[in-house]
Amino acid sequence: MYLLRKITAALLALLVSIASLAGIASAADAKKVSVDVATNYTTLVPGQSVLVNVKISNIPSDLGGLRSAKVVLSYDENVFTTEGNIRFDEDLGKYIWRDDTFFIPSKTFETTDYRIENPYLEDSKPADGRQEVVLSISALNNKTINQATDEAFASFFLRVKEEVKTQDTSIHIVSEGTVLEDAAGKPVHGYGTTSAHLLVGAPQKIEIVRGTLPPTSDTFKLSINNGMELNALAVFDNGDTAYVTELTSWETTDPQVIQARAQGNIKAIGLGKASVTATLGSVTGKHEVTVYPANAPELIEEEVIRVIITRIPNERSFAAATAVQIKVNGKTAEPGRLFDGTVYVPLRSVSKLLGVDVGYDSVQKAPTINSKTVTHFYTFSGVSYIMARDLSPLLGAEVKWDKSTTTLTIKASAPKK
Numbered sequence: 001m002y003l004l005r006k007i008t009a010a011l012l013a014l015l016v017s018i019a020s021l022a023g024i025a026s027a028a029d030a031k032k033v034s035v036d037v038a039t040n041y042t043t044l045v046p047g048q049s050v051l052v053n054v055k056i057s058n059i060p061s062d063l064g065g066l067r068s069a070k071v072v073l074s075y076d077e078n079v080f081t082t083e084g085n086i087r088f089d090e091d092l093g094k095y096i097w098r099d100d101t102f103f104i105p106s107k108t109f110e111t112t113d114y115r116i117e118n119p120y121l122e123d124s125k126p127a128d129g130r131q132e133v134v135l136s137i138s139a140l141n142n143k144t145i146n147q148a149t150d151e152a153f154a155s156f157f158l159r160v161k162e163e164v165k166t167q168d169t170s171i172h173i174v175s176e177g178t179v180l181e182d183a184a185g186k187p188v189h190g191y192g193t194t195s196a197h198l199l200v201g202a203p204q205k206i207e208i209v210r211g212t213l214p215p216t217s218d219t220f221k222l223s224i225n226n227g228m229e230l231n232a233l234a235v236f237d238n239g240d241t242a243y244v245t246e247l248t249s250w251e252t253t254d255p256q257v258i259q260a261r262a263q264g265n266i267k268a269i270g271l272g273k274a275s276v277t278a279t280l281g282s283v284t285g286k287h288e289v290t291v292y293p294a295n296a297p298e299l300i301e302e303e304v305i306r307v308i309i310t311r312i313p314n315e316r317s318f319a320a321a322t323a324v325q326i327k328v329n330g331k332t333a334e335p336g337r338l339f340d341g342t343v344y345v346p347l348r349s350v351s352k353l354l355g356v357d358v359g360y361d362s363v364q365k366a367p368t369i370n371s372k373t374v375t376h377f378y379t380f381s382g383v384s385y386i387m388a389r390d391l392s393p394l395l396g397a398e399v400k401w402d403k404s405t406t407t408l409t410i411k412a413s414a415p416k417k
């Protein structure tokens with residue numbers, strides 16, 4: 001019995017030791033720097049552009065930040081093309097991404113703390129069917145690279161080739177050539193990476209939806225002389241979806257009832273029924289619309305139904321939009337954007353300085369402020385932007401815009417709960 005107790009105790013000690021080692025390994029992994037590549041879509045159709053986001057996250061404090069980072073990415077050159085996104089730089093002697101197809105998010109936009117060079121092409125193994133993209137980041141003025149938000153450090157565009165067949169592909173970090181240096185200039189070893197996995201090819205069908213609401217077979221109702229914002233949603237065989245509004249051609253079956261004035265925008269000009277169609281390649285989506293007189297009983301919806309519109313922005317235009325300085329109760333928030341004549345502010349950054357809670361409504365698929373659902377917002381490079389004018393009704397904040405200095409000042413006497 002004594003021997004059995006000794007064996008049992010030894011086994012317990014061994015299990016505790018293994019568990020401790022596992023805990024140490026887990027803690028070490030948790031502290032590991034991560035170099036990540038992500039995209040704004042996981043499913044793409046031929047001809048569609050994708051925004052590739054490069055992040056360096058989970059930088060442990062004992063490194064003191066990073067002094068520099070050279071990140072090498074790889075993509076399948078039989079699937080993606082850089083046509084229209086790059087130019088030849090004579091001084092550098094290589095092809096680099098154009099300024100309007102390369103985006104530095106608000107964390108580093110127009111600051112002197114970082115130098116982020118335009119990505120450039122490199123083909124280290126010409127016979128492997130893949131192409132490399134090199135992105136260099138350096139800290140200046142005795143600063144270090146630290147990732148304090150979910151934003152990418154830099155983003156750039158690739159485009160799916162027109163003739164590509166349906167297939168899985170990936171954009172991943174290449175360890176050979178990727179170099180991270182800590183605050184002392186020493187190489188960082190053992191960093192982790194994540195890849196972007198995508199499905200490309202023709203969709204199974206096109207659904208026409210209102211804003212970002214789920215597809216429905218219900219007829220869209222519209223009053224005379226009013227318009228409606230629609231999106232084309234590509235649905236793939238595996239159930240994945242992607243918005244392809246700007247890639248589709250829009251028409252109506254009766255232009256005397258409905259006009260398709262722009263991609264995704266229709267206007268009712270006559271009473272009756274008509275269908276709106278969105279065509280991408282050989283796939284066409286169709287949805288019926290009924291136009292009623294103003295104040296018709298059929299237009300009265302139940303009050304519980306709430307339409308949330310998430311506009312799908314022209315990403316290149318939004319990336320090139322004028323940066324707006326934002327002051328919140330005297331403190332500087334992440335920069336906003338002046339887009340389409342409207343000032344947009346980064347929701348999480350501003351809310352944090354105002355001391356309010358930001359969440360997510362999984363049913364409405366929209367952000368929330370103090371449990372109030374935000375009905376109009378942009379999502380770009382992983383960041384949600386809302387219109388500055390919505391801050392007053394949502395938070396009771398005082399908002400002032402100075403056009404001469406492109407500065408937005410936000411004041412609130414106390415957090416609104």
